[in-house]
Amino acid sequence: MSTPTEVRMPPPTDHRAGLPTLGAEGTALLRLLDDTFEGWGHAAGATSMTAPPLLPTQDLARLDYYENFPHQAVVVSPLNLESAQGGSGLCQETGCFPCDALQPASLGLPSASCYGVYLSHEGRQLESDTLVTVVGWCFRKEEKYEGLRRQLGFRMREIVALGGQEHAEQHLATFSDRITAFAEALDLPLRKEAACDPFFDKGSSKAVLQRLVPVKHEFLFEDLAIASVNTHRNFFGDRCDISLAQSGGPAFTSCVAFGLERWLSALTRRYGDWDAAADAVLRARSAL
Structure with a gap:
């Protein structure tokens, strides 16, 4: 099979950089992928929710968003x-x-869908381990934008775990295996790598902790991360006062994220056109 090139969008004008438009075929494939990932969440017991596209800056600041991700804000x-x-x-x-x-x-x-999940659970006491799935528009300022690979505005499907530490950790292990199996069924070569946020001072405590115990692993197609698994330990439970009924302590959280447009980029590059990519997804869904 020859190596295809990614389906390219028309070059955007400067004021639309990072804001490509999807036609009917691209939209259908995006919906198929989102339905697939949402279905994984439902099968695991997740309930669906809709988060707002905007969040108060004071709330994001309380979650260290502007300290940790100033380059994306x-x-x-x-x-x-x-x-x-x-x-x-x-x-x-x-x-x-x-x-x-x-x-x-x-x-x-927000640059990720899960922020709205944690803020919506603020002040709650969890009676049991919880799973939530959400899809939302996310926004990131990038040094440059490139087709469906890097966008100013894009959609992210997430499956979020809230509860005990074992629940949060098992969530990531389960879905790491699920992503790997799906990629194999798709014949889509992915590699899993630990990620460390590049803006941390390399000698800081945060950077050292991430190297010792990575909080994020990415699944990359070529050089593009199309999915990630992330543990937050009890950070959001503490900051948002999400507690566990059994112990009274802060909840642990973790999330699995899928950049939907990035999956479109990877699949069309691998298979050459929308129809072939959609057929591959349908075959992979049937195989799992």
């Missing part, structure tokens, strides 16, 4: 019409609003 600001000069205040030369035309940005666009 995107915020939203309403227009300050009192300060805007000449109508909306839009600069005709750049197509952008100047800072004095914006109100303070109190809403953030």
